[in-house]
């Protein structure tokens with residue numbers, strides 16, 4: 001048999017395997033952006049199958065985009081311990097550097113957000129581009145990520161919720177992690193009934209975090225935050241300085257912003273899911289954060305990132321609001337590469353998360369072909385009602 005005859009069935013098998021795995025994940029998660037441990041394992045297997053069978057390469061001419069915007073949160077050395085529900089939000093400096101090298105070696109041009117906007121507006125797609133964006137303004141971005149970008153002379157952006165540098169940010173998802181880590185049993189009044197969660201083992205803690213987190217995501221923002229604040233108070237868990245410890249203050253942000261490689265974008269004031277607010281509240285959240293950044297940094301703010309960024313947190317109303325307020329680009333956490341058609345939707349750009357669960361070069365290589373998104377979307381269409389796949393929760 002010739003090479004083609006042996007290769008094609010293998011590629012087909014890789015694609016079928018990935019399709020089945022994605023359908024199974026879709027069934028299990030019902031559109032939730034955080035995957036359980038088992039689903040994460042299945043996703044890794046599917047991406048590996050695409051890589052090792054060559055199915056990604058076979059698909060790439062049909063599916064690849066004109067560029068990619070990466071989502072990052074924390075960059076720091078790995079923290080030990082089995083219970084790490086927010087692991088998806090953290091990658092190591094070594095992995096970041098390997099991704100930078102990978103995209104540069106493959107001919108991607110690393111662009112600032114201003115350049116992305118220009119390229120999309122002008123429709124110039126001779127070379128694929130990559131753009132690195134960080135959400136929330138964590139101090140580790142300055143400590144671990146900035147020196148890498150500086151060394152390579154490459155641009156990146158940080159989106160800051162403007163309450164955070166004041167130390168007033170409510171990082172409730174990290175507070176919840178502290179609560180679940182500290183306790184062996186948690187009692188929460190869910191839907192009017194007291195529900196008790198055993199959380200002695202890492203597995204029980206994962207399950208408890210998952211249930212409570214997704215229940216909270218469905219509540220109005222203020223209510224959800226009160227539940228977590230009450231748990232902290234009740235159990236004496238100290239979270240008073242969490243925001244100051246983790247997020248850069250204005251002096252640190254100004255210092256970073258003085259480097260022309262760094263763009264600072266807005267990420268609302270209080271990090272609320274804008275779609276849950278009234279139109280005027282949503283507008284205020286966006287506008288106040290933009291004005292505040294412009295005052296603090298003495299320069300125009302042209303770029304925005306939607307908190308949480310999934311379709312339940314930002315939709316057509318928010319995309320339009322951002323456009324009306326004069327922002328040039330806005331990013332979501334809906335998964336995908338940038339395609340030529342996005343020239344018409346600059347305020348709802350998809351991103352690709354550099355996710356702590358997927359710190360292998362082969363996963364990035366496969367995702368950059370666009371193949372997983374094509375198969376993922378097909379699997380979603382077959383399994384569930386159509387829905388966009390959002391990624392990390394912030």
Ligand SMILES: [Zn+2]
Nearest residue numbers: 135136307394
């Ligand atoms: Zn965020």
